[in-house]
Amino acid sequence: MITPRRLLVAAPALLLLPRGAWATPEAMAAAVRDFTGGATVRTGRVAMDISPLVENGNTVPLSVIVDSPMTEQDHVRAVAVFNERNPQPHVITVRFGPRAGRALLATHIRLATSQTLLAVAACSDGSFWSDSAMVVVTLAACVEG
DSSP: OOOHHHHHHHHHHHTTSOOOOOOOHHHHHHHHHHHHTTOOEEEOSEEEEOOSEESOTTSEEEEEEEOOOOOSSSOEEEEEEEESSSSSSEEEEEEOOGGGSSEEEEEEEOOSSSEEEEEEEEETTSOEEEEEEEEEESSOSSOOO
C-alpha cells in the first residue's frame, strides 16, 4: 500500500526515472500539420517577439501579433505556437473572433533548451501565416532533477 510517507521517501528516486521523449523538429512539423490540416503555411503577416538569448528558460516573455483588419470578412481565427525541443511541440492555441480588435497573444513560455519557435496564424480566408525565431537558452527549464 502506498502511504503519503512512502511516497515522500520515494520522491527523490522518482526524479531519476527516465523522462518522456523530447519533441523533435519532425514532431513540431507534425503538430503544425495537425493545426493547419496540411495547408501551406506562408511566411509573413505574423510577428513573434521573443529575446534571441535568454539566461533562464523558466519564464521567457513571448508575444505574437498578426497583421489583420479583424473585420467580419477578414480576421484571424487562431494563433498557435510550436517548439521543437520542449516535451510537447504544441505549446498553445489562442482563438480570436472579428470583435477581438486585434490578434495579439502575450504570454510567458518555458524553454527546455535552445530551439526554434514557430507561430502560425489561421485566418478566416483559410490561409495560414507564420514567423519563427531561434532562441538560445543558457539555463534550461522543463528539466528537473
